[in-house]
Amino acid sequence: MxxxxxxxxxxxxxxxxxxxxxxxxxxxxxxxxxxxxxxxxxxxxxxxxxxxxxxxxxxxxxxxxxxxxIVQALEDMHDLREGPPRGQLRISATTGFGRRIVAPLLNGFRARYPEIAVDLRLDDRATDFSADRIDVAFRDGRLDDSRVIAKQLIPMPMLLCASPAYRRTHGLPRQVEDLAGHGCVNFRTASGRIFEWEFKVGGRVLKHLPSSSCTFNDDELVLQAVLDGQGIAQMAGYQVSAHLRAGRLVECLAQYAPDDRGHYLCYLSRQQLPARIRVFIDYMTGAVRALDLQCATGLAPMTTTLPRGMREVIAAGIG
Missing domain, CATH: 1.10.10.10 (Winged helix-like DNA-binding domain superfamily/Winged helix DNA-binding domain)
Known part of the structure; x- marks a missing residue:
């Protein structure tokens, strides 16, 4: 068997x-x-x-x-007997977060745990842990699965941004209704649907599907179009934080920003996690939280108590 x-x-x-x-x-x-x-x-x-x-x-x-x-029981005994974590680790992440955040941090993880083989899959669809044989998944928001433990890594504000060049030429919207007079850049999700922008107006959630000047199914292309002055887009905080700090982007309609969605590290509920999964969860939790992903108006500061040695490993991994 x-x-x-x-x-x-x-x-x-x-x-x-x-x-x-x-x-x-x-x-x-x-x-x-x-x-x-x-x-x-x-x-x-x-x-x-x-x-x-x-x-x-x-x-x-x-x-x-x-x-x-049975396999889990054998792996638990193997972990106790054999020492350093080893084996294959299957990881799933959304395309943008996986490419920008997760993949660079794997260098440091592999340097610390060389006997763990990593299989990273970028997929914006909902994770099926059993069918896809996934050990750990990075997702925006909680998964609707009682078997899954979802551990928040960092906040995920959705920020409406434009370039300074766009602001000089077209100005910025002051109300959600003003978006009708602006060029907007849309994102097409993995399901084929256009991502709806979300705002919080008067304590209520307002969803808005703007008419767009251009639409992409890759969030990096959406970001580049906004940087190039093509229009306004609503993007995740981790994606735009460095550009906001550097002045390459400006935020608008901040007073109507929606509630935080959160980035979560998800895994199946188990009484005894194999060592390779346990050390990956611990490492990535510390590593992601140690990154400087704070936005000027979106993210509240997060403190980190990581020892200096681990911060150096993380820095080497994303360098």
Whole structure:
């Protein structure tokens, strides 16, 4: 059963052997014995790939949760016995936050824990921890899943920004209604929908879908268009903080800023987390909070008590 789960998870008999600490042939024999017991083929094997058959998919769904508990117990014992954290860590993050914040910090993490192999996937869709076999996910806002623990890393204000050049030429809106007379830059989400701007007016949430001069499905392109003076856009605080401090962007309609959404580090609820997940959560929590992501008017200052040595490691990782 463990051999079957490992092959289904890794998509390879060789990688399954590496994960279990046994040879490829031993994994193959175990799977063949299981197939003989069940009287059906579980995998379609070619020289290039190993995929589950229809029967294999059904069997995997039915036995996966139980076997995962066994695997977790084995990993816990392995962590206690073997010392330094090791193994593969699967991470998911939204495209913008993952590219700008998470990926640069992985250098420092890998330097500290070289025996942990990192698999980072950038995806703006909702995380399916089980189907995608994700260990840790970085998400904006909490996930609607009772099995998931969501730990806030930093605030996430949404700020309406324009360039100084745009302000000189067109001025800035004073009320939400004024946006109709301005060029706006929109963001298309992974679902294909246009991201609705959000404001808080008179204590109530107001959603606004502006007519746009241009629309992008990449938030870095939205930011660049605003920096180039193409229009106004509502963007996450971490994305614009450095530009606001440097004067490359100016904020508008700050009095109508919506409630903070928060950036969260999410993982499945477990009584005993494998060491590789536990040290990653601890490292990234400290590392992200240590970054200077404060906005002039958006983020309240956050203090950090990280020791000097860790701050130097983090600085080296994002340099």
């Amino acid at each position: 463990l051999a079957f789960i490992a092959v289904a998870t890794e998509g390879s008999f060789a990688r399954a052997g590496d994960r279990l600490g046994i040879g490829r042939s031993a994994v193959s024999r175990s799977v063949q014995k299981l197939e003989a017991q069940l009287g059906t083929r579980l995998f379609l094997r070619t020289t290039r790939s190993t995929t589950l058959t229809g029967e294999g998919e059904l069997f995997y769904r039915n036995c996966h949760s139980g076997v995962q508990r």
